[in-house]
Amino acid sequence: MTLKNIKHTSAAWIARSLAAFALAAFTLVGGTAHAADKFDFSPEQQGRLRTGKDAEAVNAIPPNFKFVKEGVLTVAVAPFAPPISTYATDAKTVVGFEADYALLIADALGLKLDLQPIAWADWPLGLSSGKYDAVISNVGVTEQRKEKFDFSSYRLGLHGFYVKADSPIKSIKEPKDIAGLKLTTGAGTNQERILLEWNRQNAAAGLKPATIQYYDDDVTRTLAVVTRRVDANFNPNAPQAYEAAKNGQIRLVGTVNAGWPLKSDVAIATRKGSGLAVALTTATNNLIRNGSYAKTLARWSLAEEALPRSETNPPGLPKFAP
Structure with missing residues (x-):
């Protein structure tokens, strides 16, 4: 039987976490600062590649x-x-x-x-x-x-599994890898469908299902990872890849095609x-x-x-x- 736990966050926790997360974005990690200018959002786009006529x-x-x-x-x-x-x-x-x-x-x-x-x-x-x-x-x-x-x-x-940068989790690629973990994803989404099916397969194999927590937006999902309320965030890869590269607070441990098993x-x-x-x-x-x-x-x-x-x-x- 699929386990589907909906956790409701308190306003106080969100406020504290937002403050901590904002501060963390500007702290030193491993002795070096994560550059805020890693991505070029200028209108000039000097680093943009060009190519010749094909x-x-x-x-x-x-x-x-x-x-x-x-x-x-x-x-x-x-x-x-x-x-x-x-x-x-x-x-x-x-x-x-x-x-x-x-x-x-x-x-x-x-x-x-x-x-x-x-x-x-x-x-x-x-x-x-x-x-x-x-x-x-x-x-x-x-x-x-x-x-x-x-x-x-x-x-x-792609959907990506992202964990806190210092998490002991090394890889999440298949159903058995989520057994017993606490995960967050978007309710009513394709990625939720994948997790629920993986939970069903794990239950059939005698493995402990993952607990799924639901938050309203990408910011609070990332906060949940950084503050260890969940082990991993499973959502579209690109926005999380951006966050990981920008702040170094989270890292990728596995991807799954958005059309899984297709x-x-x-x-x-x-x-x-x-x-x-x-x-x-x-x-x-x-x-x-x-x-x-x-x-x-x-x-x-x-x-x-x-x-x-x-x-x-x-x-x-x-x-x-x-």
Whole structure:
């Protein structure tokens, strides 16, 4: 039987922990300060990589394809969190991995980039109506979405187990590794579904289930790890990778594909049947081969999410019965 314990945090504990966590972010760890400037959020983005025109990718663009603006790749992005996409210090320029990757794709196609910040909910209609050539905004591939859009994969969709930096836990990769641990995750999420299934498998194997605690946001989940209220936080990898690199308070001990036991890649979305997806897949694979892709992921501490190769319309999460 699945154990599902909901712990309610007190206002006093949250207030104390927030103060301690804020102070800890500026303390010395191991004799050296964790640099607050590890990530560049300036609008200038001096460290951003560029690449040359990719003749193979350009030749893969259908002759009849019409870009929204001639000579320009118009890409929609929904800035939501570093290091994937966020606003720069000028509060208007979009920066992060997806902005860098979109620029590399535009370079490869021999086009200028017009990166348009949007609300997440607006991308399907905007793409279908021809407002953008593509959407690069942490869109996961699903079989349902593939009915309306084409996809070119560019990042693994990963959930990560993060523990306190000095935790004795070395690795969490499979169900038996969570037996008896205290974990936090988001209620009603795909990652919760994974943990509950792992608990079910552990119970069937005679292992002690994990205790799952629920907190309202990423800040309090990270606080729960740092203050040892839980052993690990199991949630989307990218925001936690950013926090780990920024402050050094937590570290990664394992990843699980967001579509477990299947896979769920993150992909560029384009209009169904437009033909542009093949060119984008070609460009991505050549960026993987020339090293620009890996360097750009590393720039935003997302090396764990590298794909070995891009695919056009890869298998996505299946439709689940209501």
